[in-house]
Amino acid sequence: MVLWAATPVLGANPDLLKGANAIIDQEEKVFTVHSLSKGTTYVKRVVTIYNEDGNDHAKLYVHHDKLNKVDFIKGTIYDQNGKKIKSLKNSEIRNVSASSADNEVLDNRVMIAELTHRVYPYKVEFEYQTTTSNMLFYPRWVPLNSSKTSVARATFQVLMPKGMKLRYRESNLAKGVKQTATATHDVYNWEIANLTPVEIEPYAPSMLELLPMVRTAPSDFEVQGYKGSMDTWEAYGKWINQLNEGRDALPEATKAKLQAMVAGIEDPVEKINKVYEYLQSNTRYVSIQLGLGGWQPFEASFVDSKGYGDCKALTNYTKAMLQAVGIPSIYALVNGGSDEHDVLADFPSSQFNHVILSVPMKQDTLWLECTSQFESAGFSGSFTGDRHALLITSGGGKLVKTQKYTAKDNVQSRLATVKLDESGNAVAQVQTRYTGIEHEDHRDAIHNLSPEEQRKWLYRNISIPAFELKSFSFDLKKGRMPEVNEKLELSLRQFVTVSGKRMFLNPNLMNRWNTVPQNSGKRKYEVVRSNAYTNVDTIVYEMPAGFALEFKPNDLSFSTPFGKFESKVTIDGRQVTYVRTLQMEKGRYKPEVYAAMVAFMNDVYKADQQQVVFVKSIQ
8 A cells, every 4th residue: 555755745736736725645545345245445545735725624524334334543634844743543533423313313423533734735644444344335436526626646446356246337537447456356446647626617517427436336245144236227126125025014903994094995096195195194204224224124014003214114114005905016216305416327236315106007107205294195396306216126126217397397377466656665466376396495384384484484585675575375285296376465665766757667576587607608518407497477567647658678589498588568558567488498408508598598687677667747
């Protein structure tokens, strides 16, 4: 193993210094597979920190649990001339729980070491080793894993016992793997040098797509006596089947109760809804990650008697209940989260963090989120929608896509009437319907906030400069495409500008675009729009008596691959009607189209600032 000799910081590569808060002078990572069920990871990292914003590199976090042990942690800090300041003492290493929520039961812990200095620049050297008996996961190598950081040199080595196969996937590497061998191991080596900070661009792909990276995974593996293969999704699913086998038995009394509950119901969807409502009324979510319990569900009978479980246990329980009433369903792994990246379909491996239930129907598939006490049956939304899920069928794993939500599904439709007085003040009655993913923020506010907290939430989220919320109400309608209907009564102070005898009205009441990304010239990365939606605003104004129209903006309509925009103002006596429709698409586009997207957004921005001008009639 290469050891670092202290050298002055003054010799740093000036190209690496540009835009960097820290430089990783050297990182060495070695993963040694000892058997199907045991492996060791050794890491040594030397970092030069140039300012306060780079101090995160002076902190080390090493996770451990029942299946992952920390063998040792060492650390040393040096000044800019390479002179040793101090070494890390074992008593200075904190060992804390990784749990951050009241509904988590974990054996995950984190060892935290810190060697921060206040005179810049300075060097920090960390060295540690962990041993795992959880060979479901092989390490991922990401030498450049933070912004405004450079890497002078980094290496990654994997040692596989003769006869064991390593599977790997390389991304954004200048040089691929170099393979060698010893008498006992096949050795895989990767090396990178002189990496500068990754440029941050608006609407860029996930950083995981842009960074140099090597993902590794086993072919054959074993976790606590359960052997499996990860060569294919089918094989991985068979391993999950091993973990789940025999855990779906329900007490006969519960079966009888469920069957009585759906007696006389012929519609399968109605049966599913009955069982789902029973689940939500009688269980609660508790995250339980203890050893193999991170992947193996508690028995359905346990959840039935205790009334709680994690995503695996609750999904397994729901599957068992549906089976009891004659509805077949399929346990499914997914990567859950509104901002989570999709799995790599071409690299079978353990890429999932959540479990949901797939219920095949005649026309389509109904997906159930079994951890929520208020979600609508069949709604995947932003948490698990439009991504790959691994169905754990009787024959093994099968990768499929969950429901996609389009601009026609995610709709915000608003109708408002606004009465203005001569001083520019107004009162408004606003009704807005939110559907699909657009309803999620309101759904969460309804279930998680008190009425007073809801009022404060509305004040934060209503985009009007000066207003008083006189009253509000929400109505949540569940369904596969749920919706929230919101009613607001608003008092608007100086909503329009009065200057002399003129009145200037911006007819876009509360849905204006106020910012637009900059067009910075030549773009490096693809353009990614991650959400699709439609906004329709119809605002009807009653103008005060004695004002005549002086200027009305032209009707606008423009369409691009990114979206469509229309706006129209009509005048009928004292009534002004403004209709605005904006439809934005989800998609991925070549870098050179970014300028066109910014131009489209600028057009929307300008349209949203247009005003209708009235002049007071001379008496």
